[in-house]
Amino acid sequence: MRFKLKHINWKYIFGEILLLFVGINLAIWFNDWNASKSVQRDKEIALTKIKGEIEANLVQLVENRTENQKIPRFVRELDSLKNEQDQLLLTPTDWQSFVAKYPNFITAIDSVEMGVGIYNYIGDTSLYLEITDLSSIAWEISKSTGIFHEFGYDCLYDLQGMYYTQELVREEMKKATEAMGNRSIEDLVKVLKIMDQLEGQLEGQYRDMIQSIDNCK
Numbered sequence: 001m002r003f004k005l006k007h008i009n010w011k012y013i014f015g016e017i018l019l020l021f022v023g024i025n026l027a028i029w030f031n032d033w034n035a036s037k038s039v040q041r042d043k044e045i046a047l048t049k050i051k052g053e054i055e056a057n058l059v060q061l062v063e064n065r066t067e068n069q070k071i072p073r074f075v076r077e078l079d080s081l082k083n084e085q086d087q088l089l090l091t092p093t094d095w096q097s098f099v100a101k102y103p104n105f106i107t108a109i110d111s112v113e114m115g116v117g118i119y120n121y122i123g124d125t126s127l128y129l130e131i132t133d134l135s136s137i138a139w140e141i142s143k144s145t146g147i148f149h150e151f152g153y154d155c156l157y158d159l160q161g162m163y164y165t166q167e168l169v170r171e172e173m174k175k176a177t178e179a180m181g182n183r184s185i186e187d188l189v190k191v192l193k194i195m196d197q198l199e200g201q202l203e204g205q206y207r208d209m210i211q212s213i214d215n216c217k
Contacts, residue, residue, distance in 0.1 A: 043150045044217055049138035050159070051213050057134045057166070058206040064130035065199045068176075071127055072189045072196075074102045078125070088121045089114055095121050104128065127188075129180050132173055134166050155216035162205040169198045 081098065082088055090098070099106055105126060111119040139159065142148040148156060172195045179188035 039147070039150060040217075042145070042147050046138070046142040046145075046147045047151070047213055047216055050142065051210060053135050053138040054162075054206050054209055054213075058203065058210070060132055061134065061169075061199060061203055061206070064132040065196070065203075067128075067130045068132075068192060069196055070102065070105070071129070072192050074105050074127075075185060075189055077101075078106075088123065089118055090121055091117050092119065095119070127180070127185070129176055129188075131177065132169070134170060136163055136166065139163050151216045155213070158205075158209060158212070162202070162209055165198060165202045165205055169195065169202055172198060 077098070078088075081090065081094075088095075095108070095111075099108070106123045107126070108121055108123050110122045112122075114120050139148075148159075151159065172191055176188060176191045176195065179185075179191055
């Protein structure tokens with residue numbers, strides 16, 4: 001008995017293998033392309049959210065910094081106007097000029113004439129601290145999802161530095177609030193001095209990041 005092997009079409013087999021190989025690689029490439037496209041889209045969304053967060057923080061920072069830094073100036077000027085007996089001896093014109101400069105901080109309760117055109121003004125002072133609640137939600141979300149690893153080293157370095165400074169500002173704001181609660185004007189002025197330096201640094205970081213963040217994409 002004889003066995004006869006059928007003719008094997010190697011050309012067809014190799015063709016099928018080649019098609020299978022190309023198909024698998026195309027599928028892998030397409031999957032990687034989709035994943036890359038998804039990562040890029042997520043990165044752009046994260047950066048857009050962070051940029052919006054920075055812009056909102058900048059507006060609040062500038063407004064509140066301007067108002068809060070009036071407090072140390074007011075305290076310094078008030079102290080400079082008082083004599084050794086802690087009296088506020090001024091002419092009506094000087095008093096009105098002082099009140100006009102700080103309308104929300106001082107109100108005259110009474111005045112006693114001390115001489116020709118000079119009065120001892122007894123006033124009530126009220127200090128208001130603008131609470132700057134700087135957001136970091138967009139940044140925290142980008143870290144929790146891991147997308148911030150896609151930002152690039154320089155971009156990531158600048159963002160981390162900026163948000164670190166922001167956290168320092170928030171800590172000093174807590175101290176300022178505590179000083180207000182304790183009615184310690186001396187401590188409040190000291191904290192506001194430190195805050196002014198940190199907020200000036202943070203403002204610069206905000207503005208630089210707003211200009212450069214699109215390059216992180």
